[in-house]
Amino acid sequence: MYHKLKPILLTLFAAIMVWSCESELELQPEDNRQSAETVFKDSESYKQFLAKLYAGLAISGQEGPAGDPDLEGLDEGFSQYMRLYFMMQELTTDEAVIGWNDGTIKDLHSQNWTSGNEFIRTMYSRLLYQVALTNEFLRQTTPELLDSRGVDDETRANIQDYRAEARFLRALSYYHTLDLFGNPPFVTEEDPIGAFLPEQIERPALFDYIESELLDIEDDLIAAGQNEYARADQGAAWMLLSKLYLNAPVYIGEDRNSDVITYTEKVINASYQLSDSYQKLFLADNNSNGAQNEIIFPVAFDGQKTQSYGGMTFIIHASIGGDMDPESFGVNSGWAGLRTTSALVNKFLDNNDNPIEEVADQRALFFSEGQSKEINDISSFTDGYAVTKYKNVDVDGNQGSDATGEFPDTDFPLFRLGDAYLMYAEAVVRGGGGSQSTAVGYINDLRERVGAETISGSDLTLDFILSERARELYWEAHRRTDLIRFNQFSENGIWPYKGGVPQGATTQSFRNLMPIPAADLGVNTNLTQNPGY
Template sequence: MKTNYIKSILFTGILACTLPACTNDLELTPKYELTSASLYNDFTNYKSVLAKLYAGYAVTGQKGPDGLADVSGFDEGKSNYIRAYWQLQELSTDEAVIAWNDGTIFDIHDMDWTSNNEYIRMMYDRIYYQISICNEFIRETSDEKLSGRNITGNNLQEAKNYRAEVRLLRAMSYWHALDLFGNVPFVTEIDKVGAFFPPQMSRKDLFAYVESELKALETELVPARQNEFARADQATAWMVLTKLYLNAEVYTGQQRYTDAITYANKIIGAGYTLDSEYRKLFLADNNTSNEIIFRVAFDGQKTKTWGGTTFLVHAPIGGNMNAAEFGVNGGWGGLRTTKNIVTLFPDATGTQDKRAMFYSNGQNLEINDIATFTEGYSITKYRNVNAAGQAGSDPSGTHTDNDYPMFRLADVYLMYAEAVLRGGTGGDAATALQYINQLRQRAYGNTSGNITAANLNLDFILDERARELKWEGHRRTDLIRYGQFVSGNYVWPWKGGVKEGRAVDAFRVLYPLPTSDLTANPNLVQNTGY
């Protein structure tokens, strides 16, 4: 029962939490807030509202898989939080291209996007919708309001636990805003509800805010691995802090690698373990994994969406691929990867390194035309089948059961090693080597892929991150941290809109604020270059 808890309440939470009023506000004006105070008078509603906040990552409206959208102005299915985030993090890099010439989607890989790009706006609006409903929950569960509603005893403690989780969810969305957009509108529960113009916060100040929120929550959150399935806990906060500190030099100009090691060690000491088989991390029964630190829960019958893992399973299937092997009713013929990722592996078949997971039959390694699905290898890591090969729960074969592994232990091992190599203290190179070789022993099935201390350097870590974490939404941030995202020192097919790849303008390390919000909010100043 525990493993299915959040999946079971996500849909009912959407129905119980009638909060669609902000959709038109996000379409027309910067009203980043909404109100539904009467909902909070009855404590029995609280868990359904909490479910809605978690569902903000998974579904797109009040009715799945579409209809009664939370955020309007574009195709609802494409605007799913995880899908929108994944596209900005992956399609802008060497890890992914997409065949569909939908609107301005090609501009993401070509790296010539503008502030009118609808795919950038989808992510921006999702972030601020998520922040707005989190703010409302936090506002309505203040100590003063809980007391005024006579919420006491166990209910009071439970309400405070919920509030801590919601503050964490809000901090995660602000971290996404910090990473993707830099200098953004800022609003919290202390701001009045209604139409107003939020002030713009600098990237450095937003870093300090997210850091302070996460550190304040350390003692308020449920201990690591002790919360209900798919709910956040202390380790989730530690994970965001580790990522925040690893990228601190990009965000603020100040290195914080020692802090990254400190929080990586907290996670490593919390009892998570690597799954025995890499492939199982991405299957329909990955709800059983003890490696995943925070997941976005999906269920083929209860959380129907055109984004999330439904997108990640269907979109890479095309050409000669058999959709039935992936537990779905057909492929969408969209996603592939570039040769840069394929050549990081000893072979494309996965005979040695089982993380390769490429489909090459009938596919060309070279990409002469991004719009042609058979150019570029597909990646087959997401499959809507369980470890025994049985298809997911949706009898139509459309929507998937795979949870999205937002954070997992393998990433912590890699971050620890990188922070040590970058000069952070509190860790050591011998332990870093041990962690890396644990990943490679799983990948190879033996010690044949192990490396020595002489092989362990920053370039190796970047390549190993691609081998281990490809298509999990990390690549853009990694390439920026390594100074390889915009420069000509590292190129990939169609970077900058040319087949052989080229350098692009340095300002593209940040996405632009959408024109729609700049027009609506006079407090906002566009990011440099746009």
């Protein structure tokens, strides 16, 4: 639905005070003469505004692929939501490295970032920008305003659905903020528009807010699996609640695994179905090849209508280099940046010397020809295996819709049923209730799909689950959160080039939280920096 955004709506965004107070968050209106009252004379404008909220996850400005950015201060491709979130979740872990020297990008994998890191700062800005847009949508759709505009009953009924979806999207961005930054500035639609210094919310209070929002909208969202593709429904809310509860020991110091069981069961018992092929989940037609029945909430990309140098454009192009053929991935070039470490590759091997080509597990989607498994020079693309998980081709090998091969159609599966199976199994092992035999069955469903050996009940341990989550979900933006939950992110886990040394090293536990950007601390006296920074 992103492409339906009308230019007239861009005028509204000038009225939104982006309250983090950073200069990077300056909006550029297309036409200052318009107002909300003139914009919303067209009843379709409400859906167009909602489309902008969804589009904020996929594109980076008002005109694709670049030229009129939402945020100033960082290259528009780098400032895109999914690209930044992928970097935060993957480059900081054992699952990905990047060979580029853009600014402080290598500090992410080395885990030696500071509060001045421009990628961390822009992730923070992007999250708060999304929240600000959603707040404005909710301000513009109150019953009082709809009454004053004479909105008809059918449109009002649709707007109630839109408001629930908007609140889900705000909860999602606040969840990412909770996970990454812990204690951000906090504003809702109840706060005024204009220049003010927002108060900081503590992590437990933000957890409670996200939980209460999701529970409050649960019955207002369209039934699981029944909304338009790529729009939020009950299943998306249940997945986000499951994520929130699974990580509750980190966020609030409480065990909520019984709630994980409750909400993953809701997902599993809904209409979703595992794709018959793992690879189909990551192809250009994953919205129609059967994978859409497993994908609960994607960030949708279209090679013609959501052109951006972030998101899947970045993930696919940057994964290609060396002896790889870009054409076989449905793109026109490789950017020679992203690879993985031997720590991930070894999770697929019986012993670390086995050739990856002999692995039966079909999730081992690596390119090794001309690549060394170990990384001696992180700047060299041929150091480290390449990942071939995502492609801009359909099941028949046809390139996506953009004839140039620049911008992919492949959607990013932010939430999918396979993850619900894994979360259920982890909650069982952690004592949340449920059934061990059911959990083993779910794991084996995933493993049988890819030709891996099945497991028995005695195999279902926390160590196994952490490794299985890597095998099933690598490069799907879960790894940093998983490693922190398993106490393996900073003090205990070691992988190549963590800590900035080839053999890897532990880092300090304060890095389990990202810093509040120095730029925001400099202008908002209500904010306190996270410990360690």
